[in-house]
Amino acid sequence: MTNSLTPEQLRRAPKALLHDHLDGGVRPQTVVELALEHGYDGLPTTDVEGLSHWFFDAANSGSLERYLETFAHTVGVMQTPAALARVAAECAEDLAADGVVYAEVRYAPELHVESGLTLPAVVEAVNEGFREGEKRAAAAGTPIRVGALLTAMRHAARSMEIAELAVRYRDDGVVGFDIAGAEAGHPPTRHLDAFEYLQRENAHFTIHAGEGFGLPSIWQAIQWCGADRLGHGVRIIDDITVGADGEATLGRLAAYVRDKRIPLEMAPTSNVMTGAATSIEEHPIGLLRRLHFRVTVNTDNRLMSGTSMTREFVQLHEAFGYDLDDFRWFTVNAMKSAFIPFDERLALIDDVIKPGYAAIAAEG
Ligand SMILES: [Zn+2]
Secondary structure, three states, X not given: OOOOOOHXXXXXXXXXXXXXXXXXXXXXXXXXXXXXXXXXXXXXXXXXXHHHHHHHHHHOOOOHHHHHHHHHHHHHOOOOHHHHHHHHHHHHHHHHHOOEEEEEEEEOHHHHOOOOOOHHHHHHHHHHHHHHHHHHHHHOOOOOEEEEEEEEEOOOOOHHHHHHHHHHOOOOOEEEEXXXXXXXXXXXXXXXXXXXXXXXXXXXXXXXXXXXXXXXXXXXXXXXOOOOEEEEOHHHHHHXXXXXXXXXXXXXXXXXXXXXXXXEEEOHHHHHHOOOOOOOOOXXXXXXXXXXXXXXXXXEOHHHXXXXXXXXXXXXXXXXXXXXXXXXXXXXXXXXXXXXXXXXXXXXXXXXXXXXXXXXXXXX
């Protein structure tokens, strides 16, 4: 198989995305327009180009305060049903245009109630937007399916409420649950009641773990909370030693994660920006892919990281020489790990993903 893939080929290759934040992927133009519409005057600039650079620079500054400020602005303009629906529709359109055929997009309903919306109203507005975006994408010839993950904030105390919301809307656009926010000092075990409730309801959830914090966070997420997937999970590398001969030895936790095929939702650019990895070239994804962990490639925050699924693939192609087989493997991994029913995952793999890669391979 050819090893010189063009960015255009990687854009057309079908991709599956499991870890993307709705408030981390708003179009800069939309942030400006919504701010004007809703009288939000907190933006550092209303120049679209300037704002787009500001987001990237603030996210890349190495300062957590500045990084978090970026989300204050996107969340700040997403406080009405119309604004939420617009952002969700554009999210689906943008992902579809980037060649994403299946996406799970997450957001924290509790962050969108500042103007008096109820939690169910937030979920319904976002669902409406995703359905509209799916329609527009299908009309543009780039069909996509989008499912929502409802996120609870790990420093807050609403996880049980959000978990109940995820179950309430499980047959209406919501495919799972997540917790996010600063890891250090906020162990996932604080939210055990929510995770135990979800398990009793046969519901799916992922937990941000092993990004800013090490192995204990991953261990708790899996062995105490019962997470189906790990958000990032980059630090699992701390439980693997590689000898001078290149031979890898796995500790018990790393072995468990690999044996049980626990999906790792890795986002290379984001991981470098937050310091979870030193560079794309040295990103643990290289070793973990070689050792056949169930690795998936994700965007995390497209606006703040100035990225897309295609860009992540291009960078991995350049850093590790990954070819079409590798990218199909990452994509099938993600699809196998999705929270939609098994038969629907299989249909996407067999009818969309495999033929899509075969078509590009045939281009030679
Ligand atoms: Zn994330």
